Amino acid sequence: xxxxxxxxxxxxxxxxxxxxxxxxxxxxxxxxxxxxxxxxxxxxxxxxxxxxxxxxxxxxxxxxxxxxxxxxxxxxxxxxxxxxxxxxxxxxxxxxxxxxxxxxxxxxxxxxxxxxxxxxxxxxxxxxxxxxxxxxxxxxxxxxxxxxxxxxxxxxxxxxxxxxxxxxxxxxxxxxxxxxxxxxxxxxxxxxxxxxxxxxxxxxxxxxxxxxxxxxxxxxxxxxxxxxxxxxxxxxxxxxxxxxxxxxxxxxxxxxxxxxxxxxxxxxxxxxxxxxxxxxxxxxxxxxxxxxxxx
Amino acid sequence: xxxxxxxxxxxxxxxxxxxxxxxxxxxxxxxxxxxxxxxxxxxxxxxxxxxxxxxxxxxxxxxxxxxxxxxxxxxxxxxxxxxxxxxxxxxxxxxxxxxxxxxxxxxxxxxxxxxxxxxxxxxxxxxxxxxxxxxxxxxxxxxxxxxxxxxxxxxxxxxxxxxxxxxxxxxxxxxxxxxxxxxxxxxxxxxxxxxxxxxxxxxxxxxxxxxxxxxxxxxxxxxxxxxxxxxxxxxxxxxxxxxxxxxxxxxxxxxxxxxxxxxxxxxxxxxxxxxxxxxxxxxxxxxxxxxxxxxxxxxxxxxx
Numbered sequence: 001x002x003x004x005x006x007x008x009x010x011x012x013x014x015x016x017x018x019x020x021x022x023x024x025x026x027x028x029x030x031x032x033x034x035x036x037x038x039x040x041x042x043x044x045x046x047x048x049x050x051x052x053x054x055x056x057x058x059x060x061x062x063x064x065x066x067x068x069x070x071x072x073x074x075x076x077x078x079x080x081x082x083x084x085x086x087x088x089x090x091x092x093x094x095x096x097x098x099x100x101x102x103x104x105x106x107x108x109x110x111x112x113x114x115x116x117x118x119x120x121x122x123x124x125x126x127x128x129x130x131x132x133x134x135x136x137x138x139x140x141x142x143x144x145x146x147x148x149x150x151x152x153x154x155x156x157x158x159x160x161x162x163x164x165x166x167x168x169x170x171x172x173x174x175x176x177x178x179x180x181x182x183x184x185x186x187x188x189x190x191x192x193x194x195x196x197x198x199x200x201x202x203x204x205x206x207x208x209x210x211x212x213x214x215x216x217x218x219x220x221x222x223x224x225x226x227x228x229x230x231x232x233x234x235x236x237x238x239x240x241x242x243x244x245x246x247x248x249x250x251x252x253x254x255x256x257x258x259x260x261x262x263x264x265x266x267x268x269x270x271x272x273x274x275x276x277x278x279x280x281x282x283x284x285x286x287x288x289x290x291x292x293x294x295x
Numbered sequence: 296x297x298x299x300x301x302x303x304x305x306x307x308x309x310x311x312x313x314x315x316x317x318x319x320x321x322x323x324x325x326x327x328x329x330x331x332x333x334x335x336x337x338x339x340x341x342x343x344x345x346x347x348x349x350x351x352x353x354x355x356x357x358x359x360x361x362x363x364x365x366x367x368x369x370x371x372x373x374x375x376x377x378x379x380x381x382x383x384x385x386x387x388x389x390x391x392x393x394x395x396x397x398x399x400x401x402x403x404x405x406x407x408x409x410x411x412x413x414x415x416x417x418x419x420x421x422x423x424x425x426x427x428x429x430x431x432x433x434x435x436x437x438x439x440x441x442x443x444x445x446x447x448x449x450x451x452x453x454x455x456x457x458x459x460x461x462x463x464x465x466x467x468x469x470x471x472x473x474x475x476x477x478x479x480x481x482x483x484x485x486x487x488x489x490x491x492x493x494x495x496x497x498x499x500x501x502x503x504x505x506x507x508x509x510x511x512x513x514x515x516x517x518x519x520x521x522x523x524x525x526x527x528x529x530x531x532x533x534x535x536x537x538x539x540x541x542x543x544x545x546x547x548x549x550x551x552x553x554x555x556x557x558x559x560x561x562x563x564x565x566x567x568x569x570x571x572x573x574x575x576x577x578x579x580x581x582x583x584x585x586x587x588x589x590x591x592x593x594x595x596x597x598x599x
Contacts, residue, residue, distance in 0.1 A: 090490065095405060122492030132483035135506055135597045145491035148501065181598075192487070199491050 041066040041203060041233045042087060047101035049082050049091065056082045057266035060101070062252060069225060069234045071244035071274065074254030075294070079266025080237045083254075084205050087235065088124035089117040105203075122149060125196035129208040131188035133180035133195075138163075138172050141180045141191055145199035158198060166194025167224050186217025193224060197232075204228065206236040210243065222247050241290055244274065251277040253286045344571045344578075351572030360539050361554065366565030371573050373538040374554035377454065378523050378580065380542060381550055384458035385465070385522050390515055392462075393469030394504075397511075400470070401477040402499055422467035430531030433460030438532050452533025454548035460528045465518040472514025476507035481599055509595040516588040520581045526552035551577040 040063035048058035057079025064070045072080035082091070089110060091097040103110045110120055134141050142159040151158065159176070163169040168190045172183070180191055189209055196204055206225075210218040225234055225247050238244050244251050252271040256264050270277060270286045281287045288294055359370025400418075404411040437456045480503050488498040504511075534550050536557030542548040551573055558570035 088490065090486065093486070093489070095407075118489075118492055118494050121490055125492075126486075126490035128483060128486060128490075130483060132481070132487040134484060134487065134502060135599075144488070144501065145493070148488075148491070148493040148497045195487075195491065201492075 038068075039066050040064065041106065042235075043102070043104035045102040045104070047083065047086070047099065047103055049079065049086050050098050050100070051094065052096040053098075054263070055265045057254065057268075060268045062268060062271045064233070064235060065250065066233050067229055067231075068249040069229050069236060069247050071248035071251045072235065072237045072254060073239075073241060073244050073251060074266070074269075074289070075256055076239075077264060077266065078254035078256045080252075080254045081207050082266070084207055084235060084237050085126075087203070087205055088126055089120045090126060092117050122199065123201055124203040124205060125199065125201040126205040126207065127189070127192050127196055127209045130212050131185055131192050133183070133188050133191050135179065135181060137177045138180050138183070138191065139176040142195050142198045145195060149199055151199070162194045162198035165197050165228070166190050167220065167227070168194055184217070186213050186220060189213060189217065189221060190224065193221070193228075197228070201232065203233045203235065206234060208237050208239060211239060218243070241278075241292075245278050248274045250274055253277060253281075253283075253289060255285050255289070341578075344574050347568050348571030348573075348575035351568060352575055356572060357576070361537050361549075363537060366558075366561075366563065366569045369569055371551065371554055371576055373540070373542055374536075374549040374551045374573065375576060375580075377534070377538075377542045377548040377550045378552075378577075380454055380544070380548070381458045381461060382519055382523050384455060384544065385462045386515065386519055388459060388462035389466055389469045389518065393466055393515070393518075394473050394511060396466075396470045397473035397477055398499060398503075401474050402495070402503070418467050418470055422471060425527075426464055426525050427527040427531065429460055429464040430528030432463065433457070433528055433532040452547060453545050454542050455544050457529050457532050457534055457548060457550070460532050461522040461525060464525065464528055465522045468518045468521070469515055472518070473507070473511045476510025476514065477503060479510060479599070480506040480597075506597050509592055509597065512595075513588045513592045516584050516591070520584045520588075523550070524552060524577065524581060526556050529553055530556070551580070 042062075042064040044060050044062045044064070047060040049056050060083060072084060074080050085091045086097075086099050086103060087105075087110070091099065099111055105120070105124070108115065134144060136144070139159055142162050143155050146153075146155065146158050160169060160173075163172060168187065171187060172191075180188060183191060189212075193204070193209070210221055213221070222243065225236070228234060229249075236244075236248065250272065251274040253269045254266050255269045257267050258264055270281055270283045272282070276282075277286060278290050281290065356370050357375060358372050359368060360372055361374070362369040400411070400415065404414075406412065406415075433456060434452075437459050438452045484502050484506060485498055488502045489495070493501070529550055529552065533547070534553045535547055536549055536553050538547065538549045540546075555570050555573045555577065558566045558573060561567075561569075
């Protein structure tokens, strides 16, 4: 088992000071009750996700901090997407998936018996690898979430606000009624982000949001992420190490452990401030990965 | 003797032998012949019917009641109205039931459970059960038997019983087509909706169904056109050819295939022509329905 991951608890982790000289963030009024900056939004303890009894990722212990961008990096098959999808219970859609250990969101156990996954996803939104706009107008794409959640208020204003925050308003304000399928891939992905923002979540999970996009669109989305972290906590899975280094405050490096009989399981190797991961990692595997020796 | 040139050193491309070309040609001719046979029989049949039947078509023919004595003044009014009734009632039955069944099988059923697998296999099988068997089912369970209420206690073979029997007949087809349409909606759409905090039901109702409605509608219309062309089940549930008033849901009824069957049984030539005219009417109804199906598919299909 991995020893480097188990020593971080909310008490011992030096919250904000570890965030690599990044500007301090203001805690959201509706969240950080104790007023402390750098409060953990997710507390993971010995988390293991299995498919049909076979573990895909295990031994994950980490605190993901509020109003930060946390990056999950690692080679293919290391379970980083699997772990991400258990943070808003998207894994529930796969019948054979099961989660062990503790996944705490603020102070609630996300996998407690009385937790409704639908309520979890209202607070914890998700942006997917491939842009997945609905086959409707741009306006309807944004309005869908607020409508099904029964949000009060002027829908035109909600849509405009979400599109502005998604840095898309100026590009689409004259064609809100046109089908979203007519947008470019980068615009579609920003629409998906805006759609997530429209329901005013607490956390945005991003599963390789830029892997299908060109560098300019990627740049636009990274810029957007840096703006959004003022208000939201973002957790991003990425294959792109430069992206992790550019946008994230903290980085978790996952690796694949090859077991006997060809079995593989993902492990969290190191979780620290991004600057440290990329300049002075404490684990040799992390160093090899971030310097491009494997992966 | 010089050593034979190997294929690699040779600079020219080998010519096709005449044998290969002949084979190619024969194969194409065989395919063409099969197509020709199919089209020929269909074409001859249609032309024959059209020659006999089309001159008969007039407003009077569509709006007159049938006559056993005088084929010339005979019309298809009750049969046409009966068929339209059957179509609407059948649709009212199969649309909600078929779509609901398809949603269950696609979105809720766990395919690993044995009972779901049995249901699935049996729906495939039901789609190929002969229509006459459904007719007997309709007679035994809907006209008479446990669901005798359709005859309002009288056990009469009423129009609603015919519509339900036809509905049972085409339900498996509707379910299969609706499932395919639902499956064509990418799972990324469902995930996108669920990730916004929509419930499963909201996701199905507001994303999956609108995304699959074109395919479902097309399937329903094609199923209906099969239903209204059926004769055997209607004979078994007691449709009649000669009805001298307009049918309604609770009355005995006629339908176009029944009228065709009945007229074709008469030995006199005039009635053969009457049958041809009725066939033309039925084909026209089917053609209109299929055109509507194609139009709807092209107009509303979502390209993923």
